[in-house]
Amino acid sequence: METNRLTRRRVLQGSGSLTLLGLAGCDAPTGQPTDEPAGGEGHSDDHAGHGDSPHGHEQVGEPKATREVLVNTARNGDNTEYHFDPHVTWVDVGGTVTWTLESGSHTATAYHPGNDQPRLVPEGTDAWDSEMLSEEGETFEHTFETEGVYHYYCEPHETFGMLATVIVGDPDLDEQTALQRVPEEKPEEVRGKLEELNEICHSILDGPHEEETTEHGDEEQEHHETETAEHGDEEEKHHSSQTTTTS
Numbered sequence: 138m139e140t141n142r143l144t145r146r147r148v149l150q151g152s153g154s155l156t157l158l159g160l161a162g163c164d165a166p167t168g169q170p171t172d173e174p175a176g177g178e179g180h181s182d183d184h185a186g187h188g189d190s191p192h193g194h195e196q197v198g199e200p201k202a203t204r205e206v207l208v209n210t211a212r213n214g215d216n217t218e219y220h221f222d223p224h225v226t227w228v229d230v231g232g233t234v235t236w237t238l239e240s241g242s243h244t245a246t247a248y249h250p251g252n253d254q255p256r257l258v259p260e261g262t263d264a265w266d267s268e269m270l271s272e273e274g275e276t277f278e279h280t281f282e283t284e285g286v287y288h289y290y291c292e293p294h295e296t297f298g299m300l301a302t303v304i305v306g307d308p309d310l311d312e313q314t315a316l317q318r319v320p321e322e323k324p325e326e327v328r329g330k331l332e333e334l335n336e337i338c339h340s341i342l343d344g345p346h347e348e349e350t351t352e353h354g355d356e357e358q359e360h361h362e363t364e365t366a367e368h369g370d371e372e373e374k375h376h377s378s379q380t381t382t383t384s
């Protein structure tokens with residue numbers, strides 16, 4: 138219990154700014170542009186650390202028949218960042234997601250036993266794997282026939298937190314394999330990202346006023362103050378050891 142809690146806190150901290158961004162974006166998926174133009178801007182300034190775009194969380198407001206996810210490597214000063222953009226995308230049952238490579242070399246690979254991974258996708262679904270996408274504009278698509286939450290990752294960059302999620306239909310999150318267990322054997326960066334993705338799934342599907350959401354918000358704040366420095370270091374280490382292995 139104690140350990141769990143600690144992990145969870147670290148995890149929340151590690152991805153604090155992102156989570157906030159995600160939640161903020163999903164808070165007002167419909168009426169956000171007209172209501173608070175100035176406030177909105179102030180908000181993103183607060184989390185400038187994570188860069189330019191809001192990662193399209195605002196667009197996740199409803200399921201669609203087709204969705205596109207951009208896959209890229211971005212330079213942010215000395216750091217290299219790897220992204221599925223948006224991190225969480227939402228399609229109808231029977232809907233299709235198309236991944237388009239913008240830069241770098243990446244895969245979109247389901248957390249599925251068929252890909253030698255723990256199952257973080259619904260039971261009874263097939264394994265899918267784009268294999269390496271390395272030419273700009275190259276695409277991979279998958280059609281999702283089964284309602285549920287699907288976590289997936291990039292093969293070369295999983296351990297740097299290059300993970301993302303497809304939500305299909307309107308699943309009951311309490312019954313989703315993907316949200317039931319964060320695999321203990323995964324490194325912290327991966328577990329942290331999974332926790333973050335789970336939070337975003339809840340914020341999208343539970344609505345903004347659930348008790349859960351408020352509770353996490355508090356934890357996160359409290360937490361922010363204590364460990365920021367430590368995390369900063371970790372991040373640096375990460376990115377610099379990374380730079381050599383890519384592109």
Ligand SMILES: [Cu+2]
Nearest residue numbers: 243291294299
């Ligand atoms: Cu990648």
